[in-house]
Every structure is written in structure tokens, then in C-alpha cells.
Amino acid sequence: MNRTLPLLLWLLALIGLAMLPQLLTVKYYLHLSILALIWVIVAQGQNLIQGFTGYVSIVQAGFMGIGAYASTLIGLNFQWPLWATMTLAPVVTALFALATGYPSLRVKGHYFAIVTLAFNLIIVIVLVNYSELTKGEAGISNIPKPWRGDRESFFYLALTLAALLTLLAALIARSRVGEILLAIRQNEDLVAAVGIAAWKYKLFAFVISAMYAGLGGALYAHFQGFINPEIFGVAQSLDAILAVILGGSGTIAGPVIGAFLVVFLPEILRFADSFRLILYGLILVLATIFMPIGIVGIAKTAFARITGRGARHGG
Amino acid sequence: MGLAPSRAILGGTVLGITESIAAGFISSAYKDVIAFVVMILVLLIRPQGLLGRAP
Numbered sequence: 001m002n003r004t005l006p007l008l009l010w011l012l013a014l015i016g017l018a019m020l021p022q023l024l025t026v027k028y029y030l031h032l033s034i035l036a037l038i039w040v041i042v043a044q045g046q047n048l049i050q051g052f053t054g055y056v057s058i059v060q061a062g063f064m065g066i067g068a069y070a071s072t073l074i075g076l077n078f079q080w081p082l083w084a085t086m087t088l089a090p091v092v093t094a095l096f097a098l099a100t101g102y103p104s105l106r107v108k109g110h111y112f113a114i115v116t117l118a119f120n121l122i123i124v125i126v127l128v129n130y131s132e133l134t135k136g137e138a139g140i141s142n143i144p145k146p147w148r149g150d151r152e153s154f155f156y157l158a159l160t161l162a163a164l165l166t167l168l169a170a171l172i173a174r175s176r177v178g179e180i181l182l183a184i185r186q187n188e189d190l191v192a193a194v195g196i197a198a199w200k201y202k203l204f205a206f207v208i209s210a211m212y213a214g215l216g217g218a219l220y221a222h223f224q225g226f227i228n229p230e231i232f233g234v235a236q237s238l239d240a241i242l243a244v245i246l247g248g249s250g251t252i253a254g255p256v257i258g259a260f261l262v263v264f265l266p267e268i269l270r271f272a273d274s275f276r277l278i279l280y281g282l283i284l285v286l287a288t289i290f291m292p293i294g295i296v297g298i299a300k301t302a303f304a305r306i307t308g309r310g311a312r313h314g315g
Numbered sequence: 316m317g318l319a320p321s322r323a324i325l326g327g328t329v330l331g332i333t334e335s336i337a338a339g340f341i342s343s344a345y346k347d348v349i350a351f352v353v354m355i356l357v358l359l360i361r362p363q364g365l366l367g368r369a370p
Contacts, residue, residue, distance in 0.1 A: 103359050111358050118351040129344040 006253075013256075017159055021152045030151055036263040037158035038219050043243040043255035043262075044162075044169045045212025050241065051249035052173060053205045054185030056113045059100070060213045060240040062120035065127060065232025067093045067214030068221035069134060072143050082146055086218045093214025094207050101206040105199060108188075120234050127229035139228025143221050154223055161219065162256075165212060170252045172208070181205055182250075213240075246287055248294025257295050322366045329353070329365070 017033075024030050046060045070092040071085040080088075104115040127134050134140070147153045172178050180201050183191045191198045221227045239262050247258025265283065269276045291298055330350055337349035357365065 103355065107358050107362055111362060115355050115358055118355055122348050122351050125345065125348050129342075 010253075014163060018156075021155050027151065030155060032263055032267060034151070034155050034158050034223055035220075036260045037155070037162045038216050038223065039240075039243060039259035039263055040162040040256050041165050041219070042213050042216040042240050043247070043259040044165055044252075045209035045216070046240040047209075047244045047249060047251075047255045048169060048172065048181070048212070049205045049209040050244050051251070051254070052178060052181040052185060053202055055105070055108075055202065055206070056241065057116040057206065057209065058113055058234060058237045058241065059116040059120040059123070060209070061232045061234070061236030062123035063093050063097060063210040063213035064217030064220065064236070065123055065227075065229065066096050067217030068227050068232065069127065069140075069217075070214070071218035072140055072221050072227060073133065075144060076140070082144055082222065086215070086222065089218035090211035090214040093210050093217075097207045097210030098203070101203050101210070105202045105206060117234060117237075120232075120237055124229050124233050127232070134229070137228060137230075139226055141226045143225045143227065145222055145225055158219060158223070161215070165215070166252060166256060169212075169255075173252060177201060177204065185250075242284055242288075244294075245292070246284070246294055248296030248298075251294070251296040251300075254294050254296040261295075322364065325365060 017037075020033055021030055024033070042060060042064060046057070049055050049057050067089040071089040074080050074088060075082060075085040100116075100119050104112055104119065107115060128136055130136075145154070146157065173181075180191065180196060180198075183196075184198050184201060188198055217232070220231075243258030243262045244255055245258070246254075246261050247256065248254030266276065266280050269279050269283075272279050293301075330353065333353050334346050334350045338346040341349065361367070
């Protein structure tokens with residue numbers, strides 16, 4: 001596969017997304033598109049640790065919550081401007097990720113998933129019970145919005161950030177660090193055997209993925225104007241994992257497609273009324289069983305079969 | 316593996332008693348947090364389990 005075709009597709013997708021506010025007549029779809037763009041950021045982060053490094057972390061929504069609460073609380077308590085709190089949110093999240101990542105990355109496979117799951121549960125419990133600061137279950141409302149809460153401008157803010165962070169993820173994946181992360185996924189013992197300190201790279205991937213989630217969470221808080229602990233529960237972490245698996249883990253386009261699916265699929269299924277979530281779950285189960293390589297993986301294999309050339313790995 | 320049921324009993328007892336003690340002495344709201352912390356600590360210090368043998 002040559003390099004110009006993917007680039008062209010990316011450019012087309014970006015132009016298409018940039019025109020979206022003009023094309024969508026229903027405000028609600030614009031609202032969903034913004035949510036999807038926020039999920040693109042979260043899923044790109046999840047992909048770094050899950051897709052490239054091969055460690056399935058179930059704490060992505062918990063880190064979103066830390067970012068969201070950090071940005072909101074700093075803004076409300078210290079009257080910091082919005083851009084400052086939103087830049088600080090990933091930094092705060094990174095500190096938490098350092099503290100939780102160092103111990104959890106000492107265990108592998110299922111144990112890593114369980115430890116991160118426990119961290120997500122802890123984050124939610126603390127957010128609920130530390131109500132002097134977080135206002136507990138009731139949540140925080142009236143969170144300031146950028147530019148008077150205008151949806152179109154927020155869409156472009158989210159689009160810019162999602163595009164830049166996707167580019168950053170692509171750069172990381174193509175760099176030497178990205179190659180080492182892929183090597184860790186394939187054979188961690190071998191990586192250690194050739195003298196590379198695998199834990200440093202794993203921690204790097206974990207912290208960066210948390211920073212993506214933190215920024216996504218901060219964006220979410222300032223977009224919705226309301227947050228409570230429930231939004232950042234394990235169910236949302238599983239959505240992030242599903243977005244990566246559905247789109248295609250270990251690819252750059254995968255999380256983008258997956259994020260839009262995870263946000264739009266439950267809405268498209270509204271025709272099914274009360275069977276909506278059952279149908280949604282069924283589709284997810286079937287998709288995970290029958291296409292574990294994701295949509296991007298299938299598209300790549302199909303493309304390679306048509307052109308008669310071998311599919312390139314990664315990218 | 317003959318000891319497996321007794322190990323499960325031990326695990327359940329340790330978790331249950333820690334949770335109750337934590338609820339009584341520290342805070343009932345955070346008792347689940349303590350249980351998770353115990354679980355994380357066991358996974359980190361003895362990933363093979365309290366009575367398990369190292370592989």
C-alpha cells in the first residue's frame with residue numbers, strides 16, 4: 001500500500017468533519033459529533049496502551065474523571081481561566097497515572113486489567129464520598145463553557161484537538177518508542193533480553209494514555225457543563241476499550257472510527273425502542289467475536305486482496 | 316491443588332474481615348476502597364496468592 005492513499009483519506013475525513021456543522025441541520029447530531037470527537041481523544045489514548053503495548057487497562061474513564069474534576073475544581077476554587085485549567089487537567093491526570101501505573105504495570109495480563117479496574121472503582125468511590133470537594137453523587141453543574149457555550153465553536157475546538165492528538169499518536173507509533181511498544185506487545189521477555197527497560201516504555205504509554213483521557217475528560221466537563229461520578233464509571237472504560245477493538249486496535253484510524261461508532265450506534269438503534277441497549281450489546285458481542293481485528297483491519301485485508309499486495313502492519 | 320478450597324476460604328475471610336475492620340475503624344464509606352487496596356497489594360507483593368507457590 002503506498003503512502004499517499006491513506007494520507008488522502010485522512011485529508012478527506014478531516015475536510016468532511018470540518019464541514020459537518022454546516023451539513024447537520026439537527027442540533028442534536030452536532031452535540032453527538034462533539035461527544036464522538038471527545039471520545040476520539042479518549043480512544044486514541046486507550047489505543048496507545050491497549051492496541052500498541054498490549055496491556056488492556058480498564059481505568060480510562062476514571063482518568064477522564066480525574067481530568068474533568070481537576071479542570072472544574074481548579075477553575076471554580078481558584079478562578080483560573082479556562083485554557084489554564086484545561087492544560088493543567090492532563091498534567092494532574094499524568095501525576096495520578098504515574099502513581100497508579102508504577103505498581104499496576106508490575107503485573108501482567110488479566111492481573112493488570114483487574115488492578116486498573118480496581119483503580120477505576122476506587123476513583124469513583126472517592127469522587128462519590130469526598131463530597132466536601134466534589135459535591136458527591138449530585139455532581140457539579142454550571143461549569144463554565146468556552147465562548148459562551150456556542151456549539152459550533154466548541155465543535156471546532158474538539159476537532160482541532162482530536163486531529164492534533166491523533167497526529168501525535170501516529171508520530172509516537174512511528175517513532176522508536178512506538179516500535180518498542182509494539183515489541184513489548186509481541187514479546188516482552190525478548191525486549192527485556194535485548195537490554196531495553198520495558199517498564200519505562202510501558203509506564204510512558206500508560207501515562208500518555210492517561211493524559212489523553214484527562215484532556216478528554218476536561219473537554220467533556222466544559223462541553224456538558226455538568227459532571228457527576230457516575231459518568232466516569234467502569235461502563236465508560238469498557239466503551240473506550242470497545243471503541244479500540246471495534247475500530248481496530250493497534251491502528252491509528254481504528255480509534256477514530258470506533259469512537260464515532262460507540263457514540264452513534266446507541267442513537268441509530270433508537271428505532272428499536274426498549275430493545276435498543278440489548279441490540280447494542282448484541283452487535284458489540286458479535287462484532288468482537290467475528291471481527292477481532294476491527295473495521296480498519298478488515299478494510300486493510302480487503303484492500304490488500306483487491307490490489308493483490310500484502311497488507312502492511314500497523315500504521 | 317488439594318488445598319484450593321481452603322485457600323478460597325482464607326481469601327474470603329481475609330477480605331471480609333479487613334473490610335469490616337476498615338468499616339468500623341476507618342470509614343464505612345471507604346470500606347470498598349480498603350478492600351481494593353488489599354487486593355492490589357496482594358497482587359503486587361504475592362501475585363501467586365497468599366498461599367500459592369511461585370511458578
